[in-house]
Amino acid sequence: MRLVTVGVAGSFPGPDSPASCYLVQVPAADVAASPELVAAGVEARDWSVVLDLGNGGLGALQRYVDPADVDAVALSHLHPDHCSDLSGLYVYLRYHPHRGSHRTGVDPHLPVLGPAAVAERARAMYGTEPGESMDGVFAFRPWTAGQAVRVGPLTVTPFRVFHPVEAYGLRVSGPSSVRPGETVTLAYTGDTDLCDGVVELARGVDLLLSEAAFEEGRDDGVEPGIHLTGRRAGQVAARAGVGRLVLTHLPAWSDPRVALAEARTEYGGPAETAAAGDVYEL
Ligand SMILES: [Zn+2]
Ligand SMILES: [Zn+2]
Numbered sequence: 001m002r003l004v005t006v007g008v009a010g011s012f013p014g015p016d017s018p019a020s021c022y023l024v025q026v027p028a029a030d031v032a033a034s035p036e037l038v039a040a041g042v043e044a045r046d047w048s049v050v051l052d053l054g055n056g057g058l059g060a061l062q063r064y065v066d067p068a069d070v071d072a073v074a075l076s077h078l079h080p081d082h083c084s085d086l087s088g089l090y091v092y093l094r095y096h097p098h099r100g101s102h103r104t105g106v107d108p109h110l111p112v113l114g115p116a117a118v119a120e121r122a123r124a125m126y127g128t129e130p131g132e133s134m135d136g137v138f139a140f141r142p143w144t145a146g147q148a149v150r151v152g153p154l155t156v157t158p159f160r161v162f163h164p165v166e167a168y169g170l171r172v173s174g175p176s177s178v179r180p181g182e183t184v185t186l187a188y189t190g191d192t193d194l195c196d197g198v199v200e201l202a203r204g205v206d207l208l209l210s211e212a213a214f215e216e217g218r219d220d221g222v223e224p225g226i227h228l229t230g231r232r233a234g235q236v237a238a239r240a241g242v243g244r245l246v247l248t249h250l251p252a253w254s255d256p257r258v259a260l261a262e263a264r265t266e267y268g269g270p271a272e273t274a275a276a277g278d279v280y281e282l
Contacts, residue, residue, distance in 0.1 A: 001174040001282045005274040006060045010213040013056040014252035017276035019081035021057025024049045026153045030175040047152040058085035068099040072151045075114035076190025077167035078121045087126045093137045107136035115166040116142045159201035161192030169201035177281045184282040193225045194232045202240035211249035212259040230259030234266030245271040
């Protein structure tokens with residue numbers, strides 16, 4: 001299983017990165033190396049799941065996968081920096097000159113997992129005409145907290161977290177690329193402040209991809225329940241006993257060194273900040 005940090009900019013696109021967009025891929029060889037997946041009848045092909053599709057994410061995503069080959073889009077919440085490029089994806093899947101459903105006559109029904117309002121929000125963002133549906137292109141599926149969703153060799157489980165809107169952290173398990181035959185797990189916080197849910201989400205994972213949009217001191221005046229700081233991300237990592245901490249969702253006005261230094265005051269394991277295009281083999 002491989003994680004590509006396609007877009008790591010917090011809250012809005014930055015000069016060096018799109019807003020939130022992460023690609024989890026399982027190469028065919030990893031599926032074939034797992035007796036459990038083979039026995040379960042999972043097709044031995046490349047699989048791709050996109051975690052969040054914020055502003056600009058769809059552009060950079062195309063460096064790693066043809067959007068028509070994505071198997072599911074899993075949205076943490078419906079703030080624009082996490083979902084706005086669904087509109088572009090709709091155009092791509094519908095009107096691509098060779099692969100678009102308008103041309104082939106075959107609707108892709110791409111699973112789009114998200115909060116309860118995901119279908120309504122997608123239509124509003126795109127500006128569909130009254131009566132026009134996106135349902136042929138997208139198959140919208142609302143999350144139920146704690147209920148795992150299977151996408152080929154991957155299992156995605158949503159955990160409710162602490163943010164002003166319905167928001168989830170996503171726990172993703174799949175076959176390891178570095179330890180053949182074993183299962184690895186990563187957790188992605190989405191947007192959240194410190195809460196029990198985010199610690200449960202991260203419990204014992206191999207890699208925690210944690211937002212750290214705020215800074216201690218600088219953002220203390222903002223009401224609670226919006227974002228983690230590097231320090232609070234470090235607390236989550238320490239309490240949950242994660243194998244590795246990767247900080248993300250830093251807005252362009254933040255210094256990654258500050259977030260990392262804060263995290264290291266709380267968490268003694270390997271820690272770093274994500275950059276656009278980084279690849280983690282798990
Ligand atoms: Zn955000
Ligand atoms: Zn948000």
